[in-house]
Amino acid sequence: MRRALIPLLALACGLTVANLYYSQPLLGLIAGKFGVSEGAATVVVTLTQIGYALGLLLLLPLGDLVENRRLTTRLLLGTAASLLVAALAPAYAIFLVFSVLIGVTSVVAQILVPFAAHLAPASQRGAIVGKVMSGLLLGILLARTVSSFAGGLWGWRAIYFISAALMLALAVVLYRALPQRPPSHAARYGSLLRSVLELARSEPALRRRAVCQGLLFGAFSAFWTGIAYELIDEHGFNQSQIAVFALIGAGGAAAAPIAGKLADRGYGSRGSGGALLLAALMALLAAAGHGSVIVLAVAGVLLDFAVQAHQVMSQHEIYALRADARARINTVFMTTVFTGGAISSALTGVLHHRYGWTGACLLAAGCATAALAVWAVARWRASTRVREAAIR
Numbered sequence: 001m002r003r004a005l006i007p008l009l010a011l012a013c014g015l016t017v018a019n020l021y022y023s024q025p026l027l028g029l030i031a032g033k034f035g036v037s038e039g040a041a042t043v044v045v046t047l048t049q050i051g052y053a054l055g056l057l058l059l060l061p062l063g064d065l066v067e068n069r070r071l072t073t074r075l076l077l078g079t080a081a082s083l084l085v086a087a088l089a090p091a092y093a094i095f096l097v098f099s100v101l102i103g104v105t106s107v108v109a110q111i112l113v114p115f116a117a118h119l120a121p122a123s124q125r126g127a128i129v130g131k132v133m134s135g136l137l138l139g140i141l142l143a144r145t146v147s148s149f150a151g152g153l154w155g156w157r158a159i160y161f162i163s164a165a166l167m168l169a170l171a172v173v174l175y176r177a178l179p180q181r182p183p184s185h186a187a188r189y190g191s192l193l194r195s196v197l198e199l200a201r202s203e204p205a206l207r208r209r210a211v212c213q214g215l216l217f218g219a220f221s222a223f224w225t226g227i228a229y230e231l232i233d234e235h236g237f238n239q240s241q242i243a244v245f246a247l248i249g250a251g252g253a254a255a256a257p258i259a260g261k262l263a264d265r266g267y268g269s270r271g272s273g274g275a276l277l278l279a280a281l282m283a284l285l286a287a288a289g290h291g292s293v294i295v296l297a298v299a300g301v302l303l304d305f306a307v308q309a310h311q312v313m314s315q316h317e318i319y320a321l322r323a324d325a326r327a328r329i330n331t332v333f334m335t336t337v338f339t340g341g342a343i344s345s346a347l348t349g350v351l352h353h354r355y356g357w358t359g360a361c362l363l364a365a366g367c368a369t370a371a372l373a374v375w376a377v378a379r380w381r382a383s384t385r386v387r388e389a390a391i392r
Contacts, residue, residue, distance in 0.1 A: 009112050009116050013113065013139060014138050017140055018163070019103075019106045020052055020103060024147075025239070025243065027228060028041070042349035045345045046349070049338050049341045050103065051104040056335040057331060058104075059075070059104070060111065062189075063326075064326070076170055076171035080164045080167035083160045114326035116129055123264070126316040127264055129316065130261065130312050131260070133312050137304075144246035145244070145250075146243075200332045206332055210333045211336060213311055213340075215368065215371035216307050216368060219279055219303065219368040220307045221348065223360065223364050224300075230356075231296075252302075255304075259308070259311075259312035259313050271309065278306040282303040283362075286364070287357070287358050
């Protein structure tokens with residue numbers, strides 16, 4: 001691992017994953033342009049996340065089969081093409097189709113994270129993955145701010161043109177900078193996909209971590225899908241003000257390197273429980289204090305902190321399971337995560353329409369509480385096994 005690669009990988013992860021979130025603060029503008037309701041516009045977020053989940057399931061396993069540098073650059077070219085067509089889309093149906101394709105091809109970030117884990121020495125894996133993840137998380141959290149500013153200045157299509165150009169530039173830079181990594185797996189594609197299912201069946205720690213993070217990402221998606229409507233309808237925000245509000249969420253990216261170091265020192269399980277509890281409390285705080293923008297901002301940044309800390313700790317544990325199958329392990333993990341996010345986004349549109357911001361927050365709190373319950377049951381079972389072994 002050359003030190004110069006760490007910030008480059010972080011930047012690449014951030015720029016690519018941001019494509020999934022550009023639409024969230026622009027839903028009002030998109031709805032107005034295509035003449036659809038706000039509820040119908042929310043479908044953009046859901047379909048983009050569904051596309052990402054499909055990409056994770058069908059394309060991410062190729063990281064264990066295809067030379068990683070070549071796979072990364074080809075996917076970036078596909079992302080650039082999809083963004084360009086979406087920017088030019090004359091009809092809402094066309095825009096939705098290419099929103100799905102943007103999601104499918106944006107899995108580059110999830111190829112690069114296990115790539116970083118491969119390059120990192122074992123004793124520093126958590127810290128290095130945490131640094132790369134901090135770039136990915138900044139991309140998630142700053143995407144809304146950047147797209148809000150761009151939408152306010154030049155219209156909602158501008159961010160799609162800008163990102164298409166960035167994907168092309170990134171493809172060139174990564175092709176020149178990344179070392180070649182030909183995976184050792186030599187099976188056919190069908191066998192590769194079947195092995196993904198086998199990993200999910202045979203690794204209980206992977207299943208547990210995936211389910212918890214999927215539920216937690218559902219809480220994250222419920223909050224950030226509904227917040228734009230809340231800020232516009234209840235607090236009178238314009239696009240620029242929404243952009244500033246979204247900027248506060250970037251503070252949550254500080255969780256990644258901290259969580260990575262804690263995981264390296266053996267505190268991953270207890271830290272995960274604390275992150276899940278914090279997320280549940282912040283969702284309830286957002287519901288109770290929705291009349292105050294300051295309360296919403298505090299809840300947002302601490303919710304982001306909890307989600308990102310839990311993800312880094314989860315990845316530290318699952319990447320240690322099978323060094324030869326990290327891309328496929330990441331497939332199980334991230335497909336579950338973004339499936340949870342897509343389902344939550346769809347439910348948020350329905351609940352927000354019927355019950356307003358309170359409905360979205362209670363969905364977020366319910367997701368985080370369910371994840372905390374899964375964690376608590378796993379801890380109890382682990383402690384029971386330890387006691388039984390001591391008695392024997």
